[in-house]
Amino acid sequence: MFDVASAAVAAAVADGAAYSDARVVVRCNQGVTCQNQVIDSLSQDESAGIGVRALVGSSWGFAAVADLSESAAAIAGRRATATARASAKVPGAEMDLADVPPVVAEYETPYLEDPFAVSLSEKSDLLVRVTATMQGVDGVAIANASLSFWDTEKWFVSSQGHRIFQHLVESGGEISSTAIGDNETQVRTFPQSFGQFKTGGYEVIRSFDLDANAGPIAEQAVQLLVAPQCEPGDKHLILDSSQVALQIHESVGHAIELDRILGWEAAFAGTSFLDLNQLGSLRYGSELMNITADATIPGALATFGYDDEGTPAQSVDIVREGIWVGALTGRDSAAIAGLTPGGMVRADGYSRIPMVRMTNVGLLEGESSLEEIISETKDGVYMSTNRSWSIDDRRLNFQFGCEVGWEVKDGRLGRMVKNPTYTGITPQFWGRLDMLAGGDELVHWGLNSCGKGQPMQVGHTGHSAAPARFSNVRVGVST
Amino acid sequence: MMREGDAAEIADGLIAMVGERAEASVIISGGHSELTRFANSFIHQNVGENNRSITLNLSKEGRSASVSTTRSDAVALSDLVDSAFELAALRPRDPWSPGLAPQMATPSVDHYDRGTAGATPDERADVVHTFVEAGGGMMAAGYCETTTTELTFANTADQRCTGVATRAIVDGIHQTPTSAGSAHQASTSLGDLDGGKMGRLAAAKAQAGLDAVDLKPGSYEVVLESNCVGTLLIFLAFYGFNGKAANEQRSFVVPGDQQFDSQISLFDDPLDPLAFALGFDLEGTPRRRLPLIEAGKSRGHAYDRRSAREAGAESTGHGLGKSLYGAGPVPMNLFLEPGDRSTEDMIASVDRGLLVTEFNYCRVLDPRTVGVTGLTRNGTFLIENGQISHPVTNLRFTQSFVEALGPDRVLGIESSGRMADSDFGPGLSHAPSLHLAEWNFTGGAAG
Structure with missing residues (x-):
């Protein structure tokens, strides 16, 4: 496959590209979904193709084709250069790339149990069994369960001498219970509402213990129908680790993408409230806030050997003791900003152009625990598991809703409340972080559904997070 | 190829x-x-x-x-x-x-x-x-x-x-x-x-938006331009006029009920010359025009073959395969019947309200009521005494889309429409601008 990628790069350069790279990607995805004890989809999808990138002047040209012959690759290479050259009608300043030493390397995801070798009957039996458990709870109308697995092989070649092979294996899934009342639905999910995904094999699924968790979430979904609404007010907000992960994703992860900061995503995804002139001085949050982008965390979803530009996976400080100190970069954006490329550029399969993507953007652990946080809270709400998420195009003004909440009074969990929501402004909100858990309560969450770019690309991102408390937050916003 | x-x-x-x-x-x-x-x-x-x-x-x-x-x-x-x-x-x-x-x-x-x-x-x-x-x-x-x-x-x-x-x-x-x-x-x-x-x-629009001021959140009369309406329609289609959602009792739609203002008529028509669809769905079923709302009355749901069988109905040609992650049969060629007003007329009839160009990052809070939170973007303007008085900074809203189009809530519909952009993607709906009695803004730029 290196020969196929090399043919594409050679053709692109021969036609005048200042730089070119190519990725041959062969990806297999298996998915099993189950609703109310019926396996409603069982699918296995394979894609194989090559994507070629060519830099001419101020623009990237990119061409992709689902044909792995060397002749088709060469045609794609020439097309990438020709497409980039057409951009000269609306030109900008000549683009440069920050240096990344070329390497010849291989990387493979460590895993214990090949998820594609585990029989589909075992997977189906698990999903039928856990939906039966959830349906066994009186009042549950819909019980869903799903598993997904990816096996991806990538061969990367650049005109600067990179030759990298990677084999990535990812596994994940979720279960959910929906209860339907008068003019409302209530849902509870496990491990969280977007599922939990990690690099690794079927051992990831076994670690969830879906059987043990199916009953409790089903009972909570039904209890929510008769629970009181979360009352509006300004109070202490305690978030479980999965909601902290979502909070990081939306209000930190996207905001620190250098392509957004530079205005490259302005029309669609938006820009960022961050200004490069403030790098190293802007207070992003309280001193408890320490965030890294770390693509080397074992088992986390956005862990790999090299990104899709051939830059090695690494850990980069993003926020240190509340101060903004780093960004998510690519070779092109880093060159403009005067930063070092952090290995944060990836593409969705062979057919899309690589772009700045979150790696594992997460919190470093704190010294507290959820138990301590609750015991030290006089008046607050504890919210768990995201249900809705909305944030503005500069990543400042957000409103998030959770599946379930509990009142916290005088250091104890009180009654369950439904439709809990909270809203805030990013740096003000993170500035109110006053307690943060750690140890075993720090979880490496993985999201497999992050949308960005045009045409749309779906990315896999990771977020380490622990239960946290924020003071004086507006909660209980409703229609 | x-x-x-x-x-x-x-x-x-x-x-x-x-x-x-x-x-x-x-x-x-x-x-x-x-x-x-x-x-x-x-x-x-x-x-x-x-x-x-x-x-x-x-x-x-x-x-x-x-x-x-x-x-x-x-x-x-x-x-x-x-x-x-x-x-x-x-x-x-x-x-x-x-x-x-x-x-x-x-x-x-x-x-x-x-x-x-x-x-x-x-x-x-x-x-x-x-x-x-x-x-x-x-x-x-x-x-x-x-x-x-x-x-x-x-x-x-x-x-x-x-x-x-x-x-x-x-x-x-x-x-x-x-x-x-x-x-x-x-x-x-x-x-x-x-x-x-x-x-x-x-x-x-950008020029008119210079020097925008913060506006106090609250309930405002609104004129929503076509891209806002496109988002509104596709949310109703996804969560309401979807046969799978109906089978699972997650849909608000009650066929025959006057759930919307009598000025609202909505249909799905993949065959319309303005649509981008083919003449058949991914199950090989011929596509056709499907009425969804007529003079404010909900008419029915879209079905693929599986959801139709479960409901005891016929497929309406909305088999989408796996493209929507199992969301079910969603009407995706929506046409809102135009009215008899111009956007300028509708603005002129507002004493105090807002003109909104576009919605951004809309997410459903409860699918059953299509309660949605989102923000305004790319041009939000205060209307006073029938005229645009000044631009305002982006606002957050929390609003049931079903209630917003409910009986006596629609004050005007533009006489022409266009293929709109939306939060679900471009080209899914043909939407005129709408004048609505009330829209619930729950936050401003400062939170």
């Missing part, structure tokens, strides 16, 4: 390989898509992809499986059939297995433009150039896209369909340091796109 004859040959070959051992359908989707992206007033990404995917859906005695590949050599196709049988054998019987679409004619639609299918990067760059130039030095960002979709369908019940469609879009913003304005145009033909006109519209 695969030639039509090649695709039909592959589809027939796969059907023959399955033979009488099972029920099977083959979907071969192909085509190509090119997108020229610009930001900071220059083209920074120019991409193109040739797509091909072969999907085999197989069902044997109610046990079904779906497999797909991008490879088309003999070994890959043989492997595809083997793995479909292997997977299906492991699956429990599906009580709602709907069987195959029978052989029947599908309507002929003309949503194809040869020039768009063959559009060059230079032609897209020309559209971008005129958009950028129209800003007179403002910072521009956006894209121009041309897409050709080719689909070949075959099943073991002798249903065969082929179709091809094109779509061209220019979408962008102009920005000042403190404001932005957007414009969007979509057509089956690249030749219809007027980058200069869209650029001037976006620039005018």
Whole structure:
């Protein structure tokens, strides 16, 4: 496959590209979904193709084709250069790339149990069994369960001498219970509402213990129908680790993408409230806030050997003791900003152009625990598991809703409340972080559904997070 | 790109390989898509992809499986059939297995433009150039896209369909340091796109948005421009007029009930000349116009074959395959009947309210009520005494979309519409501007 990628790069350069790279990607995805004890989809999808990138002047040209012959690759290479050259009608300043030493390397995801070798009957039996458990709870109308697995092989070649092979294996899934009342639905999910995904094999699924968790979430979904609404007010907000992960994703992860900061995503995804002139001085949050982008965390979803530009996976400080100190970069954006490329550029399969993507953007652990946080809270709400998420195009003004909440009074969990929501402004909100858990309560969450770019690309991102408390937050916003 | 004859040959070959051992359908989707992206007033990404995917859906005695590949050599196709049988054998019987679409004619639609299918990067760059130039030095960002979709369908019940469609879009913003304005145009033909006109519209919005002030959140009368309405319609379709949601009792729609203002009539019509769809769905069922709301009364739901069987209904030609992650049959060619007003007339009739250009990042709080939170973007303006008095900073809203269009809540509908952009993507709805009595804004720029 290196020969196929090399043919594409050679053709692109021969036609005048200042730089070119190519990725041959062969990806297999298996998915099993189950609703109310019926396996409603069982699918296995394979894609194989090559994507070629060519830099001419101020623009990237990119061409992709689902044909792995060397002749088709060469045609794609020439097309990438020709497409980039057409951009000269609306030109900008000549683009440069920050240096990344070329390497010849291989990387493979460590895993214990090949998820594609585990029989589909075992997977189906698990999903039928856990939906039966959830349906066994009186009042549950819909019980869903799903598993997904990816096996991806990538061969990367650049005109600067990179030759990298990677084999990535990812596994994940979720279960959910929906209860339907008068003019409302209530849902509870496990491990969280977007599922939990990690690099690794079927051992990831076994670690969830879906059987043990199916009953409790089903009972909570039904209890929510008769629970009181979360009352509006300004109070202490305690978030479980999965909601902290979502909070990081939306209000930190996207905001620190250098392509957004530079205005490259302005029309669609938006820009960022961050200004490069403030790098190293802007207070992003309280001193408890320490965030890294770390693509080397074992088992986390956005862990790999090299990104899709051939830059090695690494850990980069993003926020240190509340101060903004780093960004998510690519070779092109880093060159403009005067930063070092952090290995944060990836593409969705062979057919899309690589772009700045979150790696594992997460919190470093704190010294507290959820138990301590609750015991030290006089008046607050504890919210768990995201249900809705909305944030503005500069990543400042957000409103998030959770599946379930509990009142916290005088250091104890009180009654369950439904439709809990909270809203805030990013740096003000993170500035109110006053307690943060750690140890075993720090979880490496993985999201497999992050949308960005045009045409749309779906990315896999990771977020380490622990239960946290924020003071004086507006909660209980409703229609 | 695969030639039509090649695709039909592959589809027939796969059907023959399955033979009488099972029920099977083959979907071969192909085509190509090119997108020229610009930001900071220059083209920074120019991409193109040739797509091909072969999907085999197989069902044997109610046990079904779906497999797909991008490879088309003999070994890959043989492997595809083997793995479909292997997977299906492991699956429990599906009580709602709907069987195959029978052989029947599908309507002929003309949503194809040869020039768009063959559009060059230079032609897209020309559209971008005129958009950028129209800003007179403002910072521009956006894209121009041309897409050709080719689909070949075959099943073991002798249903065969082929179709091809094109779509061209220019979408962008102009920005000042403190404001932005957007414009969007979509057509089956690249030749219809007027980058200069869209650029001037976006620039005018951005200019009008200079020096925006914060506005106190609360309930306001609103005039929603077409992109807002496009988002509103697709949320109603996704969460309400979706037969799977109805079967699961998650839908608000009660057929026959006056759930909306009497001025509201909504239908789904993949065959309309302005739509970008083919004449059949991914199950081989012919598509047709489907009324969803008539004079404020909900009429019914969209169905694919499986949800129809569960509901005791007929498929309405809304089989979408796996494209919406199992969301079900969602109407995606929506047309809101125009009214008799102009946007200017509607603004003139507002004592105090807001004109909203676009919604951003809308997410549902409860699907049953289609309660949604989102923000305004690219131009929000206060209207006082029938005139736009000044721009305001973006606002957050938390609003039930069903209630917003409820009886006596619609004060006017524009007399013409356009293929709108939306939070779910471009070109899914034809939407006029709407004048509504009330919209619940729950937060301003400062939270």
